[in-house]
Amino acid sequence: MRRLHPRSAAVDAAQGGLQLGSLGLFGGFFLANEASVLPFSVALLLAPLGFLLGAGYQVGYYYRFSYELSEEELLVTSGVVGRQRREIPLERVQNVDVSRPALKRALGLAVVRFETAGGSSTEATLDAVDPDEADRLQRQAGPEARRRREGSAGDTTDEASDATGDGATAPSGSGGSAVGDAPAANGVGDANPGARVDDTEVVYEISNHELRVLSAVSFRPGAFAIPFVGIPLGGEDLVVRALQFVGIDLRAGLRELARLDPTTLALGAVALVAAYLLAVWLVSVVLTYLQYYGFRLERTGDELRYERGLVGRYSGTIPLGKVQTVRLGENVLMRQLGYAALAVETAGYAAGSGGDGGSETTVPLGVRGDVLELARDVLAASDDTGRYEASEELSGPDASDGFTDADASDGFADSNADEPTAAETAPVADPAFQQPAERARSRYVRRYLIGLGLVCVGLFGASRLTGLPTAAAGLPALVAPLTPLAARLKWRHRGYHETEWSLVTREGFWRRRTRIVPVFRLQTVLVSRTIFQRRWTLASVTADTASSAGGGAVVYDVGPEQAEELRVSLLDRLDNALSERRRAARERARRAAAGGERVGPSRAPAAGDEEPGEHAETARGDERREPHHNGSDAATSGEGRANDETEFQWVDGVDPDGTPTNGHHDDEG
């Protein structure tokens, strides 16, 4: 069993001691002076007592906390008063994040977080260990453990590597080939289970130029609040001066504003908005620069690992076999410049909690063609049956008539640089999108107009109460002619595309997001029709996965019949995909058995080998955790879980009777 880093214990002890010590100090003064229940001499003792208690608790925590990473699981025992012992099977681990915020980094410490699917928080946090140890944990819990599982299941050459035609073109190849070949190449397998994985390859590294572009073009939602924080810190003065510049004296009071002529007022408003946006942008630039400085992404076998950060360093792993959704993000500026960002979503719950949600970002900014290429590699590696490649070959010819952003009839099309790249590379994220129904556009226009109307009414009310000129209430109406344009843009950037293997959806003009959802990852399919959509006979289809990034892929505003068809076909394809995966897994198991290999029944190499954290832990003592979505009384939930545990053994693919459920549905409600 290993302990955390002693230096971290010392820091924690000092911190804990100071906390309780200061509490004791102030509490003591209060009790002696204000409440006069204690003699002053006794009260004086409270501060050192508090310090000792606080520091002692932390020291005790340090001595009671131990962890051990074995070949199959991570074991963590902790707790000073209530003891807790948690075992996390490594095959259930989704991400392993290592974060070194500025202070920890200065002290030479690193925090390691293990994420599993489900559970309301990070499954295990080691705060903090030596950076080298963090690195070892990350490697051993990830690629090396997976390698061993592959090895113990027999050295099967994956069908994926046979089916992959592009294995030669892409240096990393498909996951299948990388996983299949590597053990043989390294001469490891069950013979040498502790072998290190050395075939690491850098997939992407941010260049200085890209980092600057990224900082300039990304608007972080968080930055919008920050200028307000600056107002009490002298920003107020700046605002007043800026307004004085255009001839508005704020100090004269709000009533005075009513006497000013509209042009001055409008100028003032514009100046304010411009100053605010500039501040937001500057904050955004700095934050983005700090966050993504030195970003690099490497691939080790079937795992991606990123590293980033200027002040604090953060890294995290993304096992390719656990990919739920791949998301391409491009804001307006990125589209103009021919860049795109890539996010790979897994089911690890709190992934990114260490940084600022950055952990799911796989590539913050890259040349669009390269990003698409990487997306394709990731998708290919996420399905070890090789079905992705097969489906791509089928849909390949569509590449040429892929999405063309510059629709000639439309003057404001982004005549962007992505067309040539899209034509060159595979149409991962640029298939022929099917747009929402034509009438949805009228719906958006109406929606914007109603929104503007409401703003006008609000302003009118405000003008009655504050003395703003009534004419100001009419200002939003000036934007009204732009609503058809806005509606058209919204409409044009929404769309979906179905392939046998995946559902691709796209939305958003300002920040366009293209989601590629492998059909075999679907959890539920939902057709929803709001009261407004029903007026226009429209419906939206949500394809939900276990991705923790939330926001499943949504197909917006299609006709109800089309929505229903989509729902049925998604379920059908899910069924087909699963039975095919089951067949592939059985095949592998049989081959392994024929090869005289030992196959652990609970460790068969499953593709979708994860489940929620409630099974991934054995918690004892009074800190027993409840699964995240289990709010019911103990009796029923206990029963539910017991059922679950007995029925779901994850003996993936070694189903003896071998009857795959067939893709049959009745769907008339």
Add this chain to the structure above:
Amino acid sequence: MQLQTLHPRVRLVWIASTLVSAGFLAGFGVAGDAFGVRLPVGPSPLVLFAGLATLVGLMGVVFAVLRYRVWGYEVRDDSLYLVRGVLTRRVSSVPFVRVQHVDTRRGPVERAVGLASVVVYTAGSRGADITVPGLTPDRATELRERLRELAADSDYDAV
């Protein structure tokens, strides 16, 4: 199998839950009146909140009736099919493969009117738990067992 409707008494459960919020609103009004709070314009707090409470209560009744009319579920070959929602009509399919576990649940009001709910958990990110309310306890147990068996039959990666 036909689209199954809920037990009619489920409306009472829904109405009861809105009556609780209506009760809170009325409570605010009474409290405000007791402390002599007066708004600068408009009616006295008692009248205002009594009106709001009545409105909420009435809406609750109307919605309960409408919701009952819309609600339906069906256990199909390979998925659980549900139709629900008054303002937003939602049709969802939960493939049995994806069912993590199934609970039956009986809240105090449900017990009072002799009903139970079945909660189906998936690993999905939105709507990970789906509740089928308004079942008699026997029917709830039956549905739970049925779903459990179906989910177990199709045991394969649930995530």
